[in-house]
Amino acid sequence: xxxxxxxxxxxxDQNLGNSPEDVIRHLAGRVAATGRASEAEGLxxxxxxxxxxxxxxxxxxxxxxxxxxxxxxxxxxxxxxLSQPVDFGAKDGPADLIFFIAAPEGxxxxxxxxxxxxxxxxxxxxFTASLRAATTQADIVELVEGALADKPAAAAEPATASxxxxxxxxxxxxxxxxxxxxxxxxxxxxxxTACPTGIAHTYMAADSLVAAAKEVGVDLQVETQGSSGAKPxxxxxxxxxxxxxxxxxxxxxxxxxFAGMPVINAPVKRGIDEPDKMVQEALAAADNPNARRVPHxxxxxxxxxxxxxxxxxxxxxxxxxxxxxxxxxxxxxxxxGLLIALGFLMGGYLITQFADTIVVDNSIFNLPTEYPExxxxxxxxxxxxxxxxxxxxxxxxxxxxxxxxxxxxIADRPGIAPGFVAGAVAGFMGAGFLGGIVxxxxxxxxxxSIGKIQVARWLRxxxxxxxxxxxxxxxxxxxxxxILGAPIVAITKGLNGWLSGLTxxxxxxxxxILGLMMCFDLGGPVNKVAYSFAVAGLGAATLDNQAPWQxxxxxxxxxxxxxxxxxxxxxxxxxxxxxxxxxxxxxxAWLLGASFISEGAIPFAAADPLRVxxxxxxxxxxxxxxxxxxxxxxxxxxxxxxxxxxxxxxxMFVVSILVGTVITALAVIALKRWAVRKSxxxxxPVPVTV
Numbered sequence: 001x002x003x004x005x006x007x008x009x010x011x012x013d014q015n016l017g018n019s020p021e022d023v024i025r026h027l028a029g030r031v032a033a034t035g036r037a038s039e040a041e042g043l044x045x046x047x048x049x050x051x052x053x054x055x056x057x058x059x060x061x062x063x064x065x066x067x068x069x070x071x072x073x074x075x076x077x078x079x080x081x082l083s084q085p086v087d088f089g090a091k092d093g094p095a096d097l098i099f100f101i102a103a104p105e106g107x108x109x110x111x112x113x114x115x116x117x118x119x120x121x122x123x124x125x126x127f128t129a130s131l132r133a134a135t136t137q138a139d140i141v142e143l144v145e146g147a148l149a150d151k152p153a154a155a156a157e158p159a160t161a162s163x164x165x166x167x168x169x170x171x172x173x174x175x176x177x178x179x180x181x182x183x184x185x186x187x188x189x190x191x192x193t194a195c196p197t198g199i200a201h202t203y204m205a206a207d208s209l210v211a212a213a214k215e216v217g218v219d220l221q222v223e224t225q226g227s228s229g230a231k232p233x234x235x236x237x238x239x240x241x242x243x244x245x246x247x248x249x250x251x252x253x254x255x256x257x258f259a260g261m262p263v264i265n266a267p268v269k270r271g272i273d274e275p276d277k278m279v280q281e282a283l284a285a286a287d288n289p290n291a292r293r294v295p296h297x298x299x300x301x302x303x304x305x306x307x308x309x310x311x312x313x314x315x316x317x318x319x320x321x322x323x324x325x326x327x328x329x330x331x332x333x334x335x336x337g338l339l340i341a342l343g344f345l346m347g348g349y350l351i352t353q354f355a356d357t358i359v360v361d362n363s364i365f366n367l368p369t370e371y372p373e374x375x376x377x378x379x380x381x382x383x384x385x386x387x388x389x390x391x392x393x394x395x396x397x398x399x400x401x402x403x404x405x406x407x408x409x410i411a412d413r414p415g416i417a418p419g420f421v422a423g424a425v426a427g428f429m430g431a432g433f434l435g436g437i438v439x440x441x442x443x444x445x446x447x448x449s450i451g452k453i454q455v456a457r458w459l460r461x462x463x464x465x466x467x468x469x470x471x472x473x474x475x476x477x478x479x480x481x482x483i484l485g486a487p488i489v490a491i492t493k494g495l496n497g498w499l500s501g502l503t504x505x506x507x508x509x510x511x512x513i514l515g516l517m518m519c520f521d522l523g524g525p526v527n528k529v530a531y532s533f534a535v536a537g538l539g540a541a542t543l544d545n546q547a548p549w550q551x552x553x554x555x556x557x558x559x560x561x562x563x564x565x566x567x568x569x570x571x572x573x574x575x576x577x578x579x580x581x582x583x584x585x586x587x588x589a590w591l592l593g594a595s596f597i598s599e600g601a602i603p604f605a606a607a608d609p610l611r612v613x614x615x616x617x618x619x620x621x622x623x624x625x626x627x628x629x630x631x632x633x634x635x636x637x638x639x640x641x642x643x644x645x646x647x648x649x650x651x652m653f654v655v656s657i658l659v660g661t662v663i664t665a666l667a668v669i670a671l672k673r674w675a676v677r678k679s680x681x682x683x684x685p686v687p688v689t690v
Contacts, residue, residue, distance in 0.1 A: 004118075005077040005144050007137040008034050015084045016098075020055075023086055024048050024065050027078045027100040035073075036102070041580065042071035043102060054195070054249060055089025058204060058272045062122050063088035066101035076102045077118065079140055081132070091273050097122075097131055121147040122204065187218050189282050190238055191245035192252050194225040195268045205247045205271030212275035218283065225253055233257075242286035244294065245278055247271030255294060256413075256464070262291040295451060317410075318441075324409030325402045325440055326532040332397040339391025341635040341646030347384020348372035352543075355392075358385035395538070399427040399436035406440030411447035411472075414464040418443035418472035425480045431488040433537065435480070438488060443476040507550070507628040514551065515558035515624025515660075519616040522562055522598045522605055530555055535637045546648075549633030553647060554624040556596050557632070557657050560640055561623050562616040563593030563600030564657065565664030570604070573665055577672045582607065593661075596640035604668075611671035619664030626656035 009030060016026045025044045032040035046069035050056075057063045065088070078100040085094035099122065121127050127147060134140050191209050195201035206222040213220030221241075223233045225248075232254065238244075243262040246252055247270060262285035264278055271278060285291035343351055350372035362368045362382055371381030400423035407419025422443045426435025450468050459467075517530035534555040537548035570578040570586030578586065585603045592600025605612040630652035636643040647653050 004075055004148070005079065005141055006034070007141055009076065009078040010137040010140045011080040012134075012137060012140070013081055013083045016080055016082060016086075018084070018086065020051055020063070020065065020086060020088050021048055023063075023080065023082070023098055024051060024100065027065075027080060027098070028102075031072070031076050031078050031100070031102050034076075036076045037069070037071045038073060039071050041584065043067075043069050046071065047100070047102070051088075054201070054267065054269055056201075057088030057090030057095050058122070058269075059090055059092050060097075060122075060125070060128055061085065061090075061093065061095050062097045062099070062128060063090070063095035064099050064101060064122065064201075064204075066103070068103045068105050070105045072102045072104045075104060077144065078102070079131075079144070081134075081140075097128060118144065118147055187243075187283055187286060188237075188241045189213060189218055189220045189243055189245060189279065189286075190233055190241040190258070191220060191222045191271075192225060192248060193222060193268055193271055194248040194252065201249075201268045201272065205268045205275070208272050208275040209245060209247065209278065212279045215276070216279065216283075218279060220279070243282040243291075245271070245282050247278065258294040261294050262286050262288065263294045265292075321406050321409035321441070321444060322437065322532070325404075325406030325437070326528065326535065328405035328408070329398060329402040329535070332394050332401050336391040336394030336396075336398075338636050338639070338643060338646060339387050339394065341391075341643065343384045343386075343388025343391060344635070345384070345645050346376050346380040347388060348374035348381075351375065351381070351384050351388050354381070355385040355388045358382060359389050396427070398538070399423045399431075399433055402433060403436040403440030403443065406437065407444035407447060407472075410441070410444030411451060411468075414451060414468040415444045415447040415472070417469040418447055418476050421473045422476040422480055425477045425485070426488070429480070429485040429489055430493075431480075431485055434491060435485065435488045438484060439476060439480050442479060442484075443472050446475050447472040508625045510551070511554045511558075511624035511626075511628030512621045513624075514554050515561075515620035515622070516617050518555055518558040518598065518624070519562050519620030520613065522601050522613075522616070527559070527598060531559070538635075538637060541635070546631075546633050549635055549648065550628060550631060552637060553632040553634035553653060554627040556634055556638070556640065557627045557653055558620040558624045558660065559598040560593050560596050560657050561619045561660040561664055562598055562605075562612075563589040564661040565593075565616065565619055565668065566601045566604045566612070567593060568661055569665040569669050574669045574672075577669060578604075579607075594640050595642065596638055608672070611668055615664045615667035615671060618667050619660035619662075622663055623656045623660030626659060627653065630656065632656065 011030070016023045024047050025040075028037070028044035028047060029040040031037045031043060037043045047065055047067040050067040051065050056065045063086070080098040080100075082096045082098060085096040086098075087094040088098075099118070101118075127143070130143050131140065134143060191206070193202050193205040193209070195205075202224050206224045209222060210220055221233060221237050223231070235257065238257055238261075241261065243264065244258045246263060246265045247268045248265075249268050252258075262282070264282045264285060266278060343355070347355070348371075354368070354371050358368045358371065358381065362385075364382065367378035367382050368385075369378070371378065371385075375381040375384055400420045403423025403426065404416050404420035407415030407422070409415075419440045422439030423436045426432070426439045429435065431438075447468050450471055451463065455463060514530050514534070517526050520526045534548070534552045537551060541548035566582075567586045567589035570583050571590075575583055582604060585600075589600040589604075601612065601616060605616070630649055632650075632653045633648035634643070634646060634653075635648075636646035639646075641654070644650050
């Protein structure tokens with residue numbers, strides 16, 4: 001196995017700057033200089049982005065900046081002992097021992113286990129004291145390799161979990177230990193730790209919590225949901241526990257296993273900084289009948305409860321639910337739309353009249369004799385009919401999937417079945433995507449409300465799989481049939497009629513509005529509203545009603561403009577107005593823009609929003625207007641220029657994008673030159689000393 005740390009990756013008693021950014025940049029440069037990363041800047045960008053999410057300083061004067069990065073070619077540790085400590089966000093002050101962990105995007109499990117083992121060793125005082133006393137770089141390498149070769153110290157190592165999982169501990173009771181658990185013995189706790197990268201904080205928090213619990217004689221077992229693998233807690237251990245601690249920065253996998261248990265929820269870093277307080281809070285929650293508990297139907301309500309405490313209003317909750325529905329619906333629409341487009345390509349536009357008969361009566365060995373004149377012969381007609389039918393069936397899930405996952409966004413898994421049923425009812429009645437939205441919201445909130453009812457423990461297991469789906473399906477779908485369906489059908493027909501009648505100035509105005517929305521926040525909520533409107537309407541498109549296809553084309557073309565324009569401006573027209581990092585991002589933005597990934601412009605907008613966003617909106621509005629005026633249509637909801645076969649009037653589609661791209665690129669350059677000029681930060685070569 002490749003050596004993780006060498007003397008070339010160690011710096012002793014050096015001043016590497018005054019900020020985490022300086023230190024991380026320097027260590028990234030050292031990793032790249034040793035040939036373990038393809039570029040220093042890319043590694044620094046990924047590592048500092050991770051640092052910006054959660055500070056990596058931990059108690060004891062230690063910091064562990066870390067990341068996964070495509071720039072890394074070999075799993076690597078770089079270590080620095082600073083002569084001038086730097087504040088990495090630890091509560092007890094700045095850090096003088098810095099371990100920089102750089103893992104490739106697809107690092108193998110053995111390397112990740114070693115990296116996580118090192119992170120866990122850093123909370124042991126004897127190990128860090130040895131690091132501070134070391135006199136040479138070789139001494140540091142020897143100490144680190146010793147920590148990686150040995151099992152974690154027994155004082156902090158769980159007694160019953162594997163080293164890979166780092167998952168559990170069983171401590172003997174001590175005098176004064178908390179008692180009165182459900183089993184009649186000392187209190188029992190379980191915990192889950194997880195961080196976004198799953199390399200360092202996950203395991204350090206686990207060991208810190210175990211050590212804190214042992215000090216008060218509490219049996220604590222931890223499940224680490226990290227990158228080096230996780231051994232799930234035994235269901236019997238969970239059942240016997242009095243409370244659970246979630247020290248996590250990401251969603252807990254399998255949260256429903258802890259249903260009904262008192263819970264303490266905090267960021268993973270608190271598990272390192274204040275493990276003793278978290279253990280005491282968990283013990284107090286175990287004795288408090290009014291303590292917050294893990295909802296018996298999963299993680300979503302927990303997230304919602306936490307958001308409510310932070311002041312999240314109903315509009316934000318509604319927006320999240322709607323975007324959840326759209327995000328899960330898109331694969332059905334994307335796959336179905338592209339298959340239908342391929343069906344039209346091979347079987348001709350009249351394949352809709354022949355498809356059902358062909359797929360039932362014919363086969364690859366019995367090709368049809370009756371098929372559209374513009375099909376690619378008998379074989380093309382048969383394949384076109386098959387592709388069209390698969391796509392049409394996939395697209396038929398549009399409304400049920402939209403409703404089902406809106407309900408899921410509100411009530412988690414118990415909301416899926418009622419939501420799908422309500423969506424199917426909406427589709428059956430002809431209520432379209434509006435009916436799907438209403439049905440999904442109804443099903444979700446009804447399931448959510450039922451789930452809040454306190455029931456006997458023996459009944460909790462039936463709630464998510466029987467009672468909630470049954471009652472919520474009956475109520476939500478019943479309301480759709482009896483009361484809401486007919487009015488929504490009338491609204492849907494009116495909306496479809498209005499869209500079908502859009503011509504001239506009104507169509508151009510709609511294109512301008514959609515273009516402005518697509519470029520306002522580059523993949524954010526406003527962008528998603530416009531995109532969702534276009535995608536949801538695809539199911540109503542026909543040869544006689546092509547307005548939904550035209551709306552889809554305007555939305556896709558407008559969304560391609562910002563990244564393409566930033567690429568044009570930063571790599572061709574005026575490079576000096578952009579930093580080195582922006583010019584590198586600009587190279588990638590060419591492909592992102594061509595693929596209709598608006599987020600490719602986000603690095604530019606984040607660095608200079610007051611210039612980039614207005615310029616993008618200007619170009620996007622022009623593109624949307626040209627696309628609608630030219631009657632460009634897209635049967636595919638995504639793909640950019642790569643779904644050319646699904647786009648009607650492809651030439652004008654490209655023209656509209658080119659015009660908008662040039663306008664945005666020129667506008668952003670003009671704004672950078674003359675609107676409150678701002679110097680561009682240059683990136684100096686990273687000095688590396690050996």
